Amino acid sequence: MTITRRQTATALLTLPLALAATPALAHGGGGGGGRPRPRTVHIAGDSTAAPKPASAAPETGWGMALPFFLAPRLRVANHAVNGRSSKSFIEEGRLVALLAGVRPGDLVLVQFGHNDQKTEDPTRGTDPYTTYQEYLRQYVKGARARRARPVLVTSVERRRFAADGTALPSLGAYPAAMRALAAEEGVPLLDLQALSLARWQELGPDGTEPYFLWLAPGESPNHPEGAQDNTHFRPAGAVEVARMTARALLDGGVLASRDLRRLDAPVPAEWISWSGTA
Numbered sequence: 001m002t003i004t005r006r007q008t009a010t011a012l013l014t015l016p017l018a019l020a021a022t023p024a025l026a027h028g029g030g031g032g033g034g035r036p037r038p039r040t041v042h043i044a045g046d047s048t049a050a051p052k053p054a055s056a057a058p059e060t061g062w063g064m065a066l067p068f069f070l071a072p073r074l075r076v077a078n079h080a081v082n083g084r085s086s087k088s089f090i091e092e093g094r095l096v097a098l099l100a101g102v103r104p105g106d107l108v109l110v111q112f113g114h115n116d117q118k119t120e121d122p123t124r125g126t127d128p129y130t131t132y133q134e135y136l137r138q139y140v141k142g143a144r145a146r147r148a149r150p151v152l153v154t155s156v157e158r159r160r161f162a163a164d165g166t167a168l169p170s171l172g173a174y175p176a177a178m179r180a181l182a183a184e185e186g187v188p189l190l191d192l193q194a195l196s197l198a199r200w201q202e203l204g205p206d207g208t209e210p211y212f213l214w215l216a217p218g219e220s221p222n223h224p225e226g227a228q229d230n231t232h233f234r235p236a237g238a239v240e241v242a243r244m245t246a247r248a249l250l251d252g253g254v255l256a257s258r259d260l261r262r263l264d265a266p267v268p269a270e271w272i273s274w275s276g277t278a
Contacts (some may be wrong), residue, residue, distance in 0.1 A: 010034055011193035023159065036238070038073050039074050039075070039105050040102070040103070040106045041066070041072070041075070041077070042079060042102060042108045042109065042148075043066075043077070043078045043079055043080050043111070044079055044080065044089060044095065044109070044112070045063070045081035045084075045109070045112060045153075046066060046083065046084050046085070046111070046113075046114050046115055047061065047083060047112070047114075047232060048061060048062060048080075048111070048114065048155065048156050048232065049061045050063065050124065051063065051064055051080070051274075054275060056222060056274070057220070057274045058222075058272075059234070060135065060235045060274075061078070061233070061238060062156065062237075063080055064238055064273075065235070065238045065241075065243075065271075066270060067156060068239070068242065068245065068262055068267045069242055069246035069261060069262055069267075070246065070260060071254075071258065071259050071261055074255075077098075077101060079094060079098045080111070080182055081094065083115060083124075084115060084124070084125040085112055085115035085116040085118070085125070085126060086113075086126060086135035087113035087116065087123070087124060087125070087135050088123050089112065090135055095138065099142045099145075099146055102146040104146065104147035104148065106146070106148040106149070107148065107149050107254065108149070109140075109153050109190070109245075110140075110150065110152050110153060111154070111156070112136070112155065113132075113155030113174035113178070114133075114155050114171070114176065116132050116174055117171065117172060118248060125247070126173050129173070129177050129180075131143035132177055133178075133181045134181075136178065136180075136181055140185050141165065141171075141188055149188070150188075151187065151188045152182045152187050152188070152189050153190040154178050154189070154190070154191055154193035155171050155175065155192065156192045156193065156196045157193055157200060158171075158231050159205075159208050159209075161204075165205060167198075167200040169193070169197060175191070187254060188254050190249065190252060192245060192248065195248065199244065208237075210233065210234065210236055210237075211234060211236050212229060212230055212233075212237055213227050213231075213234055215227040234269075236269055239267045239269070242261065242268070246260050251260045
């Protein structure tokens, strides 16, 4: 991977965040008294996974809820950022910054696709079977170079329904392209697109509305005009997708049962917290 001056500058700016998200690094990669260093689950992704500031609440990325389903010895470093694609995340130097905090045995979850679809934007758009796969390979190679385990994650589906109530896919060829790349590279795949589409079908148009950022005018001071957002989540939706992700990590053999918790237990929306800054 060629590192540009812009990538290096961004990496230096975001490195403190990566280090803060992995407390064990401050102890030289190991705990005191011979205890094993906590493993970190790093997330590279877009707004559907990203941490949100208090000014955006109740909008919630699924990465904010993932820690509730992981054993305490597993940490989450959520590097996902609103509006990023597999391409722009790399071009802004964010992959360089993420990899700086990766240690052997860590996991690197990679979920992109929503913004790769925006082919009218040359800074973000990619072609599913050429540039999209080429950028994804950089995440895979970068994680492996750090002796970490890359995990490809197809993008979570939007809330789209036909008139008869059938849940509709919205991500074009990007999920299939990621599946093909995972098979080619021998990388674990979490098929979040298929899992979420099936779940939205079970819930139906009315049942999914509380999971997404649908707000009546005046319901939230951060969204005084209300919202009808079929892409981003409220806490209940983020918890649901994080639970799907945790189960997929178990079913795919990426994590063991001892690494997980609460897979069948309720996680109250009140547990979600937002950062104080944008």
